[in-house]
Amino acid sequence: MSTPSTTRIVGANVPRKEGVDKLLxxxxxVDDIDRDGxxxxxxxxxxxxxxxxxxxxxxxxxxxxxxxxxxxxDIPGENCIQLIxxxxxxxxxxxxNHCEEAILLLAHPDKHKLREAVGAVQIEYEPLQPIFxxxxxxRQDVAVWGADNLLKSFLLEKGDVDSAWAHAARIIEGEYxxxxxxxxxxxxxxxxxxxxxxSGVTVWGSLQCPYYVFKALRxxxxxxxxxxxxxxxxTGGAFGGKEDxxxxxxxxxxxxxxxxxxxxxxxxxxxxxxxATTKRHPSCVRHRTAVDRNGKLLAMEIDLAADGGAYATLxxxxxxxxxxxxxxxxxxxxxxxxxxxxxxNYVPYGAFRGFGAPQAIFAMERHMDEIAAAIGIDPxxxxxxxxxxxxxxxxxxxxxxEPVILDQLLDRALKESDYHARRxxxxxxxxxxxxxxxxxxxxxxxxxxFTGSGxxxxxxxxxxxxxxxxxVRVLVSNTEFGQGTNTILTQIAAEALGIDYxxxxxxxxxxxxxxxxxxxxxxxTSMVIGRIIERxxxxxxxxxxxxAGLGATYxxxxxxxxxxxxxxxxxxxxxLCRYEAPPGIVWDDQRYHGEAYGAxxxxxYVAQVAVDTVTYSAEVEDFWAVQEVGxxxxxxxxxxxxxxxxxxxxxxxxxxxxxxxxxxxxxxQMTNYIMPTAEDVPPIHVSFEEIPFQFGGFGAxxxxxxxxxxxxxxxxxxxxxxxxxxxxxIPLLPEDLYLGLAAAQPAEETAAx
Amino acid sequence: xxxNESATSSKRWPAIRFNVNSEARIVKVPPMKRLLDVLRExxxxxxxxxxxxxxxxxxxxxxxxxxxxxSCLVPVLQVEGADIQTVExxxxxxxxxxxxxxFLCHGGAQCGICTPGMLMAAAQLLERSPNxxxxxxxxxxxxxxxxxxxxxxxxxxVAAAVDAQSASPATKLTTEQMHHAR
Ligand code: FES
Ligand code: FES
Numbered sequence: 019m020s021t022p023s024t025t026r027i028v029g030a031n032v033p034r035k036e037g038v039d040k041l042l043x044x045x046x047x048v049d050d051i052d053r054d055g056x057x058x059x060x061x062x063x064x065x066x067x068x069x070x071x072x073x074x075x076x077x078x079x080x081x082x083x084x085x086x087x088x089x090x091x092d093i094p095g096e097n098c099i100q101l102i103x104x105x106x107x108x109x110x111x112x113x114x115n116h117c118e119e120a121i122l123l124l125a126h127p128d129k130h131k132l133r134e135a136v137g138a139v140q141i142e143y144e145p146l147q148p149i150f151x152x153x154x155x156x157r158q159d160v161a162v163w164g165a166d167n168l169l170k171s172f173l174l175e176k177g178d179v180d181s182a183w184a185h186a187a188r189i190i191e192g193e194y195x196x197x198x199x200x201x202x203x204x205x206x207x208x209x210x211x212x213x214x215x216x217s218g219v220t221v222w223g224s225l226q227c228p229y230y231v232f233k234a235l236r237x238x239x240x241x242x243x244x245x246x247x248x249x250x251x252x253t254g255g256a257f258g259g260k261e262d263x264x265x266x267x268x269x270x271x272x273x274x275x276x277x278x279x280x281x282x283x284x285x286x287x288x289x290x291x292x293x294a295t296t297k298r299h300p301s302c303v304r305h306r307t308a309v310d311r312n313g314k315l316l317a318m319e320i321d322l323a324a325d326g327g328a329y330a331t332l333x334x335x336x337x338x339x340x341x342x343x344x345x346x347x348x349x350x351x352x353x354x355x356x357x358x359x360x361x362x363n364y365v366p367y368g369a370f371r372g373f374g375a376p377q378a379i380f381a382m383e384r385h386m387d388e389i390a391a392a393i394g395i396d397p398x399x400x401x402x403x404x405x406x407x408x409x410x411x412x413x414x415x416x417x418x419x420e421p422v423i424l425d426q427l428l429d430r431a432l433k434e435s436d437y438h439a440r441r442x443x444x445x446x447x448x449x450x451x452x453x454x455x456x457x458x459x460x461x462x463x464x465x466x467x468f469t470g471s472g473x474x475x476x477x478x479x480x481x482x483x484x485x486x487x488x489x490v491r492v493l494v495s496n497t498e499f500g501q502g503t504n505t506i507l508t509q510i511a512a513e514a515l516g517i518d519y520x521x522x523x524x525x526x527x528x529x530x531x532x533x534x535x536x537x538x539x540x541x542x543t544s545m546v547i548g549r550i551i552e553r554x555x556x557x558x559x560x561x562x563x564x565x566a567g568l569g570a571t572y573x574x575x576x577x578x579x580x581x582x583x584x585x586x587x588x589x590x591x592x593x594l595c596r597y598e599a600p601p602g603i604v605w606d607d608q609r610y611h612g613e614a615y616g617a618x619x620x621x622x623y624v625a626q627v628a629v630d631t632v633t634y635s636a637e638v639e640d641f642w643a644v645q646e647v648g649x650x651x652x653x654x655x656x657x658x659x660x661x662x663x664x665x666x667x668x669x670x671x672x673x674x675x676x677x678x679x680x681x682x683x684x685x686x687q688m689t690n691y692i693m694p695t696a697e698d699v700p701p702i703h704v705s706f707e708e709i710p711f712q713f714g715g716f717g718a719x720x721x722x723x724x725x726x727x728x729x730x731x732x733x734x735x736x737x738x739x740x741x742x743x744x745x746x747x748i749p750l751l752p753e754d755l756y757l758g759l760a761a762a763q764p765a766e767e768t769a770a771x
Numbered sequence: 772x773x774x775n776e777s778a779t780s781s782k783r784w785p786a787i788r789f790n791v792n793s794e795a796r797i798v799k800v801p802p803m804k805r806l807l808d809v810l811r812e813x814x815x816x817x818x819x820x821x822x823x824x825x826x827x828x829x830x831x832x833x834x835x836x837x838x839x840x841x842s843c844l845v846p847v848l849q850v851e852g853a854d855i856q857t858v859e860x861x862x863x864x865x866x867x868x869x870x871x872x873x874f875l876c877h878g879g880a881q882c883g884i885c886t887p888g889m890l891m892a893a894a895q896l897l898e899r900s901p902n903x904x905x906x907x908x909x910x911x912x913x914x915x916x917x918x919x920x921x922x923x924x925x926x927x928x929v930a931a932a933v934d935a936q937s938a939s940p941a942t943k944l945t946t947e948q949m950h951h952a953r
Contacts, residue, residue, distance in 0.1 A: 033875050040883030041871040043818020043858035047884065050817035202918050204822040204830055205884040254820070254884025255918050288823045500882030500919045654878040658924050662881065665921030688827035688916070696912040696922045 028513040028716045031654045035504035035524065036252070048208040048224050048251040053281035056210070057086070058129035059274045060284070062122040062139045063294060064114035067148035067363040067681030068162060071112050074122065077138035085135060086278035088123040093273065095240030099266050100233050105163075106329035106366065108238050108269045114143070115162065116328035116365050117682040118294040120266070125274040125282050148363035148681055152302055152323045155360035162328070163361030169326040170334035170359045172341045174610040176413055177352035182317030186308035190389045194305070194381035195747040196730070198325075198676040199298035199669075201370055202693050203499075205254025207263055207295055208285030211271035218245025219272045224253045225264035227537035228495050232529045234265035235272060250527035253499035257666070258369030260499065261539055262331055263295045292686035296368025297676060299336055299359070300325040303344070303381035308352075313395045315404050317352035320344050322378065326359040327366035333359040336367075338469050340374030342614045343727070345413040346382040347424055347463045348404040353413050363681050369539060371663060372726040375464055376670065383460040383731030384746060387738060397735065398437075401461050402428065414614045419602070421709050424461060424620055427644045431459070431622040434703060435642040440626065441739070448740065454629045455639070456740025460732040461622045465615030466720030467542040470605030473597055473616070480535035480547055481554035481594035482511055483525075484581040490515060491525040492551060493594070494535040496543050498524075501722050502655040503543050509651060510548050510715050514555030517574040533594060541720025544651055545617060548715015550595050558593035600713040617711050617719045621645035623664075623728035626700075627736040631759065634752040636737055638668050638700045638729075645724060646707040649717030656721060657704045663725025664702050669693045671730040675749045789850045791816065792860030802848035807831045809847045810857060818858040818887045822916065829915030832888035833857050839895040841914075858887035861894060870894060870932045879928030881919035889915050893929045902933060 039045040074089075076082050090097050090111035099106045110121045124135050148162070149155050155167040163169065183189060209223030218241050225231055228248040235246045248268070253260065267284060274282040286294070301324045308317040322340055326333035341357040390397040405424040411417050432438065437457055444455040467473050480494040492511050498504045508522040515522075525532050535547055562568035565587060568580040581591045605612040626640040643660050650656045673692045677684040685691045710717025730748050737755075738744050743762040745754070784799040791814060798813050807824075810816045810833070822828035824843050831842045834856040861868040870893050873879065880886040889912065896903055896911035903911065908929050909922075917925060 031876070034878075034880065036883075037875045037880060038867070040880045040886050041867065041874055041890070042862055043816075043887045045883050046817075047820070049821070050811075202916075203882070203884075204828060204916060204918055205820070205882070206822075253882065255882040257918070288825070502881075654924070658878040658881060658920055661921035661923040662919045663921075666918070687825060688823040689825060693916065693918065694921075695916065696909045696926070699922050702921060702923050 025513055025716065027509045027519050028651050029649070029653070031652060032505065032509060032519050034502065034655070035508055036498060045252040047205055047254055048210060048222060049285045051210060051222060051251065053210060053212065055280050057125045057127050057274070057278050057280040057282050058132060058284070059123060059125045059271050059282045060132035060136050061120045061270065062124065062136050062141070064110065064117055064119040064121055065141070066114065066143050066145055067117050068115055069113070069143040069145040071110065071114065071121065072142040072144050075140045077140065080135050080138045084126060086125040086274055088273045088277050092277060093238055096237045098237065099269065100237045101262055101265070101331055102334055103330035106331060108266065116363050118365055120270060123270050123274050125278045125280070150362055150364070150678070150681060152325050152360050152362070155362050156323065162363055167361045168358060169330045169361050170337050172337060172357045172610055174341060174353065174355040174413060176415060179317045179319055179352045179354040182308050182352040185310070186316055187311040188393050189306065189308050190392045191304070191306045192385045192388050193746060194303045194384050196301045196377045196380055197749050198300050198367065199370060199674050200292060200676060200691055201255070201257040201259030202691070203255030203257060203259055206286045206288060206291040207260065207267055208283070209264065209268050209271045210281055210283045211268060211275040212281045213272055213275040220247045220249070221268045221272060222249045222251050223264055223268055224260060225250050226253070226256045226260045226497055226499060226539065228497065228527055228529050229534045230262065230537060231265050231268045234269055238269045239272065247528065247530045250497045253497065256499040257371045258373065258539065259296060261369040261537065263368065288688060289686050292691060293683050294365060296331070296366060298370035299333065299367040299374065299377065301340070301377035303378065305381060305385045307385065307389055309389060309393060313389070313393055313400045313403050315348055315350040318345060318350050320355040322355065322357040324359045324374070324377065325362050325364065325367060327362060327364045329366040331366040332369050333367065335469070336369065336374040338374070339465070340378040341610065342414065342465060342469060343375040344378040344382060346379065346386065347406050347461055347620065349406055349410045350413070355413065364678070371666065372723045373540065375723065376667070376727050376730065379460065379462045379727045380730045380748065383462065384734055387735045388744060397459060398428070398432065405461070414611050416613050420617060420711065422620065423646055423707060423709065424622070427620060427622040427646060427707060428461065430705065430707070431624050431642055431644040434644065434705065435624040435626070437624060444740070452630065452632050454631060454740040456627055456736045456738070458625045458627065458732045458734065458736025458739055459622065460728040460735065462727050463618040463620050464541065464720065464724040464727055466545045466617045466619060467615060468540050470607060470612065470614055473546060474599050476536040476597065478536040478546065478550060478597045479533040479594055480550045481592065482551065482558060484591035486585070488521070488578050490517065490522045492522065493525045493532045494547055494551070495527060495529065495532050496535055496538045496547050497527050501543070501659060502652060503538065505655060506544055506548065506651050507551055510551050511555055513716065514552045515559065515577065516572065517577055521574060541722045541724070544718035545648070545711065545714035545720050546597060548651070548718055549713060550597060552715050554593045554595040557595060558591070561593065616713060617648065619645060619647040619719045619721055619724045621724055621728055623732045625729065625732040625736045627733055627740055629737055629740045629755065634756040634759070636672055636750065636755055638672070638733055641700050641729070642703045643725065643728070644705045644707070645721070646709055647721040647724065648711040648714050648719030649708055650706050651716060651718050656706065659722055660704045660725045661702045663723070664729050665694050665699050667726045667729025668699065668733065670726070671733045671748050672750055675751060787847055787851050789853045789855060791855045792857060798847065800847060803846045805843055806845040806847050806850055807842040810842060816857050816859050820884055820887055822884070827916070829892060830885050830888040832891040832915060834891055834895060837898070839892055856891070858890055861890060868894070869935045870897070870929065873928040873932035873935060877928040877931050878924035879920070885915060885917040889917060889925060893932070896929070897933065897936070901936070905930070
C-alpha cells in the first residue's frame with residue numbers, strides 16, 4: 019500500500035475514462051443501438067394488484083399475425099427469475115400478485131403499433147384480496163406470500179436487554195417511518211436481445227450486473243454457459259435500480275427474439291419504468307432505548323419492519339444491511355433487534371443506494387435527537403458520549419480494529435458548519451421571524467462490500483491482460499454507470515504497473531470476455547475489486563521479472579517489451595486473482611454475530627434548514643458532509659459521488675413521494691414525482707479524512723452509498739431544531755409540515771424557543 | 772454544405788427542410804413526428820436523449836433558432852426552415868467546446884445521459900449572458916434534471932467554462948481522445 023505522496027495516478031483527478039464520448043454525445047446507450055431487422059417489444063401487464071387470470075382475449079381490430087406473442091407457455095426453461103429465492107415468475111402464469119406484473123409480451127417491426135396492440139389484449143381476472151400495508155401483512159389474516167407473508171426475518175441479540183431496563187434513568191420510545199423512493203435514473207430501463215439456435219441468447223442492455231442477467235437467462239432458456247452472453251451498454255444511471263430488474267427485462271426481450279426470429283429492443287418509456295420497476299423499501303422502525311443519567315446507552319430494543327412487495331427479490335439482503343446499520347455508530351452493551359420483511363401486493367421493492375441502511379439510520383439518528391431532548395442533553399454531546407472507538411465492539415460484537423475517528427469527524431463538521439454560532443444566531447432570530455432556521459446532525463457508518471461471508475461466497479475473479487497493441491486491459495464484470503468504475507480501476511492498474519493512465523483500458527463489460535468479478539453493488543468496487551486489480555498487477559510484475567527479464571526499475575516501454583517477451587514464451591499475458599478476505603473475518607449467519615463488514619466508512623453530516631411557517635415549505639439552505647472513506651482515489655469523482663448521494667437524500671427527505679392508488683403508482687411521471695432540481699440543491703461542502711485501509715484497492719473503502727444515509731435524519735433533526743416539533747416520517751412534504759406544526763401549536767406557544 | 776435526404780424518407784410525406792449543425796437536411800416523415808425522434812431515428816444523431824417524453828427532464832434539449840427547446844415537445848413540422856443545434860454540433864473542428872472541456876475536468880458528467888441536454892442549456896446561457904453568476908447558472912439549468920451529480924459539479928463546470936472562455940480558446944482534442952473507444 020502506498021501513501022498519497024508516493025502515487026502518481028491514484029489520488030489524481032485524471033479525466034473520466036469514457037468522459038470524452040459522453041461529452042461529444044457519442045457514448046452508446048442501449049436506445050442508441052439498432053440491429054439489422056430489429057423488432058420492438060412491449061409488455062401486457064396486470065391491471066389489478068392480486069387475482070387469478072380467468073381469460074386472455076385478443077381484439078379482432080388488430081391483425082395479430084403481424085405480431086410475435088409470448089406467454090408463460092413459451093418459456094423453454096424455468097418460469098422464474100433467478101435471484102435469491104425462486105419465487106418470481108418471468109411471466110405470470112394464471113395468477114398475478116401486483117399491478118403491472120408482466121403477463122404477456124408482444125413484438126412488432128414498428129414500435130408505434132405496439133401501444134394500441136397492448137391495449138387490445140383483454141384480460142379477465144378473478145380478484146383476490148390484496149395487502150397494501152406492513153400492518154395488514156403482519157396480521158396475517160390474508161396470506162399473499164407463503165403461509166405467513168414473512169419474506170425474511172433476523173434476530174440479533176447482544177448482552178441482556180431484559181434486565182437492563184431496571185437500571186435506566188430514562189426509557190425513550192419512538193416510531194419512525196420512511197416511504198418508497200424511485201431511483202429516477204434519467205435513462206429508462208432497456209435491452210436488446212438476439213436469439214439463434216446455434217449461438218443461443220445475446221443481450222445488450224442498461225444494467226449493473228451482467229452475471230446476474232446471465233444467470234437469469236440460463237435458467238429461463240435452460241441453456242449452458244456458452245450459449246448465453248450479456249453485454250452492458252453505456253448506462254445512464256442505476257443507483258441499484260438496474261441491479262435486479264434487468265434480469266426480468268432481458269428474459270422478456272430474449273423470449274420475444276426467440277419467438278419472432280428477430281433481434282428485439284425493449285426500452286421502457288418513463289411512465290412504464292416508474293410504474294413497473296423496483297423502488298426503495300418503505301420501512302417502519304420502533305425504538306425503545308434505556309439510558310443512564312449521563313446519556314450513556316444502556317439497552318436498545320429495535321423492531322424493524324420493511325415492506326418487501328409481492329416477491330422476495332433482494333428483500334433478504336436489504337433487510338440484512340438494514341439490521342446491521344440499525345444501531346448507529348454507538349456503543350451499547352445490550353441489544354435486541356428484530357427485523358422482518360413483509361410481503362404486500364406492490365411491485366417488488368429492490369436495491370437502491372444504501373440498501374436498507376438509509377431507512378435504519380433515519381430511525382436511529384432521529385431517535386438520538388429525541389433521546390437528547392428527553393434527557394436534556396445537547397444532541398452533539400449525546401452522540402459524543404456514545405461513539406464507537408477502536409477496541410469497542412458494535413452490535414454484532416465485531417471488534418473495532420481499524421481506526422474509528424468519529425470525534426475528529428464531528429469536530430470538523432462542527433467547525434466547518436460553524437454549527438454552534440449558527441445555532442445561537444437562529445435561536446435569537448427565530449422568535450421574531452416567520453422563517454424558522456435550524457441545524458441538524460447525523461453520525462453514521464456504512465459497511466463496505468457484501469455482508470459477513472458474502473464476499474467469500476462471491477469468490478470474485480478479476481484481473482488484467484496485455485494486448486498485442488500495447489494496452490493493458492482491466493478484466494472485470496464490474497460496470498460503469500456514472501460512479502467512475504472505469505476511471506478508478508484503470509487508475510489502480512496504471513499506478514500498480516507503473517505505466518501511464520492512457521496505457522490502460524477497460525475490457526468490454528461482456529460475459530463473453532470478462533470473468534465474474536461479482537456485481538457492481540454494495541460500495542464494493544473500489545475496495546474489493548480495486549484490491550483484486552492491484553494484486554493482479556503485482557502478480558504480473560512478478561511473472562515478468564521472473565520469466566521475461568523485467569528489471570527492478572523500468573520504463574513503460576520496458577514494461578511492454580517484457581510483456582511481448584512473455585507473450586512469445588506463453589502465448590498470452592494475463593493475470594487474474596480471486597478475492598482474498600482480510601484476516602480475522604468470522605461471521606455467524608445464524609446468530610448474526612461477528613465481522614459484519616471488512617471495513618466501514620464513517621461520516622458526520624450537518625444540515626441547515628429554513629422552515630417557512632407561512633408557506634409550510636422546508637428548504638435545505640446549506641449542507642456539510644465530512645467522511646472517512648479510506649484513501650480517496652479520485653477527489654473529483656469522490657466528491658461528485660457524495661454530492662449526488664446527498665441530493666438524492668434531500669429528495670428522499672423532502673420531495674420524493676410515491677403516491678399509491680389501489681396498489682398502483684399514481685404519480686408515475688416526472689411531472690408529479692418530484693426530485694430536487696438545480697434550484698433546490700443547497701451548497702454542499704464535502705470533506706474527507708483519509709485513513710488508508712490496507713485491504714482495499716490502494717487503501718480505498720466504499721463510498722458510493724454512504725452519502726444517501728445521512729441527509730434525511732440530519733434534515734429532519736434540523737427541522738426539529740428550527741420548529742421544536744419532531745417529525746418522524748419521510749418524505750416530509752409541506753402538507754405534513756402543516757399538519758405537524760398545527761397540531762403542535764399550543765405546545766409551541768409555551769415552549770422556550 | 773451538403774444536403775442529405777433521410778434514408779427512411781417516404782414519398783407519402785411532404786418534405787421538411789431545416790439545418791442541423793449547419794448542414795441542410797430534408798426529411799419526409801409524418802409531420803407530427805417528434806423532432807427528438809427525427810433527430811435520433813431519421814438523422815441518426817443519437818446524442819440527444821429521451822428521459823421523460825413530456826418536457827420535464829431536459830435531456831432532449833436542443834437549440835432551435837437560438838432558443839433552448841425540448842425536442843420531445845416539438846413536432847417536426849415546426850422546424851421547417853429552422854436552424855437546429857444538437858450536442859453533436861458543439862465540438863467543431865476536432866476541438867472540445869469550452870463547456871465540454873470544463874465538464875470533463877470538473878466532474879460535470881457522471882453517467883452522461885443528462886449531459887447533452889445540460890451542455891445545450893449551458894451553451895444557451897453562455898450565449899445570452901457570457902458572464903453569469905451562480906444564481907443565473909442555477910436558473911438556466913433548472914429545466915434539466917441530473918440524478919447523478921447533485922448539480923454541484925455541473926455548476927462548477929459551467930463557471931469554469933466561463934473563466935476559460937475569457938482566458939484561452941478551446942484546446943485541440945488529442946487523437947487518442949477523439950478515437951477513444953472502450
Ligand atoms: S425527454 Fe424531453 S424533456 Fe424529458
Ligand atoms: S450525469 Fe447521470 S443524470 Fe446527469
